[in-house]
Ligand SMILES: O=C([O-])CC(=O)C(=O)O
């Protein structure tokens with residue numbers, strides 16, 4: 001039956017499919033070698049039951065103008081695309097030329113989305129080959145603008161929406177998703193999108209953008225990802241009053257109703273995809289923490305804004321110690337100011353505290369809390385009994401209410417300092433060595449504060465981490481000018497390097513994108529059942545060790561987003577190691593292969609593979 005050498009080749013790769021496929025083509029007398037000139041002994045193939053226009057309109061199958069003649073023949077699309085078969089490099093030339101003609105980042109975003117909707121292989125090739133430039137379009141910062149405008153630039157559906165009208169139906173609905181294998185799910189309720197606040201269902205662009213980076217940076221398969229919005233309503237008046245808004249037109253569910261909604265969704269996911277990693281994204285404080293606390297020991301999940309941001313910020317601080325010529329286990333010698341007390345602020349500080357405790361140079365957790373001064377939108381979390389500082393000019397930072405501080409935030413309360421001191425007062429009083437911005441409030445790192453900081457330390461570590469760019473606590477230019485070019489600088493969104501008095505001052509980007517694709521890859525490869533704190537701490541240490549001595553000296557803390565695949569590989573290997581060490585891995589290790597080889601081999605690379613049609617009744 002398998003006389004044809006090409007069919008034998010396929011047979012050795014996907015026995016089940018090809019045996020069936022042979023039957024199929026036998027019936028149509030298409031078993032000559034000529035039908036499969038593109039298949040060789042070692043050829044990878046993808047199979048489909050689709051035919052004709054359905055192939056062309058499926059972005060996971062479509063190759064646009066790159067279908068070979070024999071593929072056109074066997075997929076029933078002969079004559080349905082222009083006659084010349086165009087290799088991928090030619091397609092890329094055309095795409096790049098068109099992309100360059102887009103005038104604004106948002107136009108580029110719309111262009112990239114359209115490409116993703118037509119041909120995912122080409123989309124990911126383009127993205128991977130131009131990661132530094134294009135991650136700024138499909139991800140931070142442009143994705144922020146795209147979220148705000150989601151309901152007006154909406155073209156085609158992607159991902160799944162679970163909304164308040166779906167209660168009681170979610171377990172059935174999850175079966176509408178077309179793929180049986182899902183490895184990574186990114187879910188948001190749109191309540192705190194980047195530093196932009198409540199954007200309701202418009203937040204969908206965030207899971208889509210994050211998952212595109214999972215594929216491009218972490219080598220996860222595009223068929224194995226699922227972006228999700230939990231549409232529990234919105235409190236954004238502008239959206240509620242906009243007749244074109246696409247989400248539910250009621251205010252947010254809260255309290256028990258909210259948690260019951262999420263619980264039903266988790267059950268639905270678990271019923272179909274029990275092994276999938278769930279990334280909670282852009283949930284407002286304290287829901288973000290409460291959900292993490294509820295689910296982290298029950299399912300394979302993490303919160304990106306709390307845990308990944310924490311890992312990358314810690315990586316940045318550790319690398320900054322190295323750049324200053326200090327050992328990385330001297331974290332306890334730093335004095336750290338954190339502006340922002342929401343999920344990211346508290347998450348980052350907890351990661352630093354965990355690390356100080358792990359390094360063994362503090363006697364207690366309390367001592368570690370003492371090295372961090374936290375400010376919320378009213379100023380320092382200090383001692384009300386000592387009086388409150390001038391509140392006539394409240395700091396415009398963060399969301400939330402000073403009166404609602406919880407036990408996580410109160411750990412940082414400074415008993416010996418007045419409550420609500422402003423940033424400059426705090427800086428003058430404690431002379432910090434590191435200042436972190438996780439406030440979502442632009443400009444809060446003001447000149448007075450940063451100049452005062454620079455007086456007390458040779459190389460001030462200035463990390464305004466809020467996103468997107470216009471929410472940053474200060475600009476790179478400001479940081480270098482106010483510190484005479486001495487700052488070690490990193491921001492959440494990209495800035496260009498700054499020239500200051502003839503010297504090029506290096507800008508780093510500390511974004512959780514450096515962490516989550518590698519983490520997801522490690523979890524997927526090892527089939528870890530849980531995501532643990534150790535995985536994040538080791539991720540931080542791994543990333544912090546990636547820059548060379550020379551790079552550190554020049555102010556580069558670690559490789560940029562352009563090297564995301566290399567960073568992700570290292571992180572994934574570490575995460576796998578921990579998964580096996582902690583006895584959480586469910587994948588069998590393969591004999592004779594190192595973890596690094598297994599990770600490398602499992603990374604998906606966008607290239608066209610021959611497509612063959614199979615019988616739908618397999
Ligand atoms: O999306 C980003 O660029 C980083 C992030 O998670 C956030 O700011 O919420």
Ligand SMILES: [Mg+2]
Nearest residue numbers: 194281282305
């Ligand atoms: Mg986020």
